[in-house]
Amino acid sequence: xxxxxxxxxxxxxxxxxxxxxxxxxxxxxxxxxxxxxxxxxxxxxxxxxxxxxxxxxxxxxxxxxxxxxxxxxxxxxxxxxxxxxxxxxxxxxxxxxxxxxxxxxxxxxxxxxxxxxxxxxxxxxxxxxxxxxxxxxxxxxxxxxxxxxxxxxxxxxxxxxxxxxxxxxxxxxxxxxxxxxxxxxxxxxxxxxxxxxxxxxxxxxxxxxxxxx
Amino acid sequence: xxxxxxxxxxxxxxxxxxxxxxxxxxxxxxxxxxxxxxxxxxxxxxxxxxxxxxxxxxxxxxxxxxxxxxxxxxxxxxxxxxxxxxxxxxxxxxxxxxxxxxxxxxxxxxxxxxxxxxxxxxxxxxxxxxxxxxxxxxxxxxxxxxxxxxxxxxxxxxxxxxxxxxxxxxxxxxxxxxxxxxxxxxxxxxxxxxxxxxxxxxxxxxxxxxxxxxxxxxxxx
Numbered sequence: 001x002x003x004x005x006x007x008x009x010x011x012x013x014x015x016x017x018x019x020x021x022x023x024x025x026x027x028x029x030x031x032x033x034x035x036x037x038x039x040x041x042x043x044x045x046x047x048x049x050x051x052x053x054x055x056x057x058x059x060x061x062x063x064x065x066x067x068x069x070x071x072x073x074x075x076x077x078x079x080x081x082x083x084x085x086x087x088x089x090x091x092x093x094x095x096x097x098x099x100x101x102x103x104x105x106x107x108x109x110x111x112x113x114x115x116x117x118x119x120x121x122x123x124x125x126x127x128x129x130x131x132x133x134x135x136x137x138x139x140x141x142x143x144x145x146x147x148x149x150x151x152x153x154x155x156x157x158x159x160x161x162x163x164x165x166x167x168x169x170x171x172x173x174x175x176x177x178x179x180x181x182x183x184x185x186x187x188x189x190x191x192x193x194x195x196x197x198x199x200x201x202x203x204x205x206x207x208x209x210x211x212x213x
Numbered sequence: 214x215x216x217x218x219x220x221x222x223x224x225x226x227x228x229x230x231x232x233x234x235x236x237x238x239x240x241x242x243x244x245x246x247x248x249x250x251x252x253x254x255x256x257x258x259x260x261x262x263x264x265x266x267x268x269x270x271x272x273x274x275x276x277x278x279x280x281x282x283x284x285x286x287x288x289x290x291x292x293x294x295x296x297x298x299x300x301x302x303x304x305x306x307x308x309x310x311x312x313x314x315x316x317x318x319x320x321x322x323x324x325x326x327x328x329x330x331x332x333x334x335x336x337x338x339x340x341x342x343x344x345x346x347x348x349x350x351x352x353x354x355x356x357x358x359x360x361x362x363x364x365x366x367x368x369x370x371x372x373x374x375x376x377x378x379x380x381x382x383x384x385x386x387x388x389x390x391x392x393x394x395x396x397x398x399x400x401x402x403x404x405x406x407x408x409x410x411x412x413x414x415x416x417x418x419x420x421x422x423x424x425x426x427x428x429x430x431x432x433x434x
Contacts, residue, residue, distance in 0.1 A: 020285055024244040026309025027291070028251055030301060033311040035320040036258060042250030044326040048333060049249070050239045090336035095383070112221035112369055114267055115283055124239055124249070128231035130283040136223035139371065139421050140413050148229050159419045163221065165367045166386060166402055166424030167263075167339035195234050 054123035055194035057088045058171060061121055062197065063188040065098075066176040076100060079171065083121060093120025093169055099162060100173040101199075106157050107172045108146070108199035110138035111164040118169035122194055129198065139163055149200040172199040179206045214363055217275030221371040222413065245284040252287050257324040257332060260298045264393035268365035269293040339386040341399030345427070349403060353379045354433040357405075357425065365393035368429040372421075376433055377407040380422060388426050401427040 031037045061083055065072040075082040079096035083089065096118060099107040111117065112135045117125040128134050137145050142159050146152070153159070162170040174196040180188060190209055195201040220226075240246045256266065270290035273281070281289065295301040300319070305312055324332065349355055359374040367389045381404040388400035402424060409419030 020248070020288060021242070021244040023288060023292075024247045024251065027288075027295075027306065028247055030305055030309045030311060031251065031255065034301070034315040036300065036315050036323055037251065037254040038323060038325060040326040041254050041324050041329060042247060044329040045250040045253050045333075046240075046246045048329065050246070054239070090334040091332075092336070094336040094338050095340075095386075112371075113218055113367060114270065126232065126234070126237050127241065127283070128229050131229060132220055132223070132279055133226040133229045134231075135220040136226050137229070140222040140224075141415075142419055145229065149231065157418075160406075161419060161421045163369070163421060163423045165369065166383070166389075166426075168383060168402075168404075168424050193234055200231075 049119070049124050053119060055121070055192075055197065056189070057086075057123075058118070058121035058194070058197045059189040059192035060185075061086060061088070061098075061171070062173055062192045062203075063185045065173055066188055067185050072173075075173070083171075088120040091119055092116075093118050095166075095168045096121075096171060097162075097168055098171050098173050099160065101175045101202075103175075104157060106146075106153055106159050106199065107170075108138060108142050108159060108161045109164065109170045109172060110135060110161060112136070112139055113163075113165060116164035116167075116169065118171050120169075121171055122197060126194070146200060149195065151201050172197050174199075174203040177203050177205045214271060214365065215361065215370055216271045217273070217278035218271040219370050221369045248284045248288050248291070252291050254324060255291065255295070255300070258300075258319055258322050260300065260319070261294050262392055262395075262397075263337070264365055264387075264389040265395070266290055266294065267389075268393040269297070271365065341385055341387045341397065343385040343399035343401065345401065347382065347401050348427055348432075349379045349382070349401075349430065351379050351381060355379060355403075355405060355430040356433050357429055358431050360429075362390060364390065366390050366429075368425060369423070371412060372405075372407060372423055372425075375407060375411050377405040377411070377423075380404040380406040383424070386426070388428065390426075390428070403427070403430070405430070 032039055065075050071082060075098050079098040083096050101107055115125055115130040117129060139161050142161050164170060177191055191204045193201060193204055196203045270286050273289055292306055296303065300315065354376060356376050357368060357372045357374060383402040383404065385399040386402040388398050391398045404422055405425045407421045409421060410417050412421060
C-alpha cells in the first residue's frame with residue numbers, strides 16, 4: 001500500500017508489500033513533520049505497554065479473588081469497579097466482565113472479528129490470540145484448541161467461549177490450584193499465567209512452579 | 214461486511230502454534246512498537262473512533278487480511294484512516310515527505326508525552342443512553358437476524374439466523390454499525406448464549422457467548 005495507482009486492481013494483493021520498517025519510518029516522519037504526533041509521545045505509549053501494563057496486573061486481581069471472598073463476590077458482580085479499585089482502568093478495560101472457572105465449567109476468551117483483549121489487566125495480546133487459526137477455531141472446536149495448549153479437561157466439564165464482539169472485555173478467573181492452602185497472595189500471583197486468564201490453560205500447579213525454578 | 218476478518222468457524226487455517234508464554238516478547242520487531250504507538254497517538258487526535266479503525270482494517274483484500282501480521286493490518290488501517298480523513302495524501306504516505314501542512318485545529322490537538330497516562334487511564338466508555346424500549350430480558354429466546362450489511366457490523370456470520378438465549382442485559386452501548394459511519398447512537402446490548410450444537414453439530418458441551426445489539430436480534434415467535 002502507500003501508492004495511489006494500483007488499489008483498484010483485482011490482483012493488487014499479489015504485489016509484494018513494501019517493508020513495514022520503511023513504511024512505519026516514513027509514516028512517523030511525515031506525521032511528525034505535519035505536527036500531528038510527537039516522537040516522545042510514541043515512546044511513552046510503547047513504554048507503557050512494554051513495561052508497565054501487562055498480565056501481572058491480572059494476576060494480582062486473580063490472586064486477590066482467591067484469598068478475599070468479599071473481593072471475589074464484587075469482582076463477579078461488578079468487575080469494572082472491583083478491578084478499578086486496584087488501579088487498573090481505562091483504555092480497553094472500560095467495561096469488564098470476569099468469568100469464573102469451576103469444577104463443572106471452563107471459560108475461554110476470543111475475539112473472532114479482530115483482537116479485542118482486556119489491556120488494563122493483561123496488556124497487549126500475544127500473537128497467537130490475534131492469529132487467524134485461533135480466532136477461527138476457538139468458537140468452533142474449543143476442545144481441540146485447548147489441546148494444542150496442552151489443556152485437557154475432564155469429560156464432565158462444560159466449556160463457555162466468550163467472543164468479544166462489543167466493548168465488554170472478558171477476564172477468566174482460573175481455579176485456585178490444590179496444594180496452595182495458606183500461600184501468600186504474592187506467591188499465588190506466580191501461579192496465575194496470562195494464558196490461564198484467557199482460558200487456554202489452567203493456573204500453574206505448585207509442582208510446575210518448582211520444576212521451573 | 215462479510216470479509217476475511219469475520220473468522221469464527223473458518224476452516225483450513227491449520228494449527229495455532231503459540232509461542233511459549235514466558236518466552237514471547239510484547240513486540241517482535243522495532244517497527245511493531247512504532248506502529249502501535251503511531252496508531253494510538255494519531256487516534257488521540259479524535260478524527261476517528263474505534264469502529265472506524267476496525268472498519269479500515271477490515272476493508273483489505275481477503276488475501277491480504279489473511280497473510281498480513283496483525284501490526285501490518287494496523288498499519289494498513291492507519292494509512293487508510295489518514296487518507297480518508299485528509300490527514301495525508303497517497304504521495305505523502307509513499308514518500309514520507311510533507312506536501313501540505315496539517316491544519317492548526319489538528320496540530321493543537323497533538324498529545325504530549327505527559328498527557329499519555331491520563332488519556333489511557335480515562336479510556337473511552339461505550340455507555341450511550343437510548344430512548345428505545347428494551348425488547349428482551351435474560352432468559353428470552355432470540356434469533357439473530359439474517360441480514361447482510363456491506364459495511365461494518367459486529368454480528369459475525371456464524372451466528373446470523375441462529376437461535377440463542379439472552380444471558381445478560383448490559384445496558385445501552387454505542388452501536389458500532391452506526392459509529393463506524395461517525396454516528397454516535399446508543400442501542401441496547403445483550404450477552405447472548407448459543408449452544409454449540411446450534412452452531413456446529415459436533416460441539417455439544419460448549420456454549421458460545423456473544424455480545425449482540427438489539428438491532429441484530431428478533432424474537433423467535
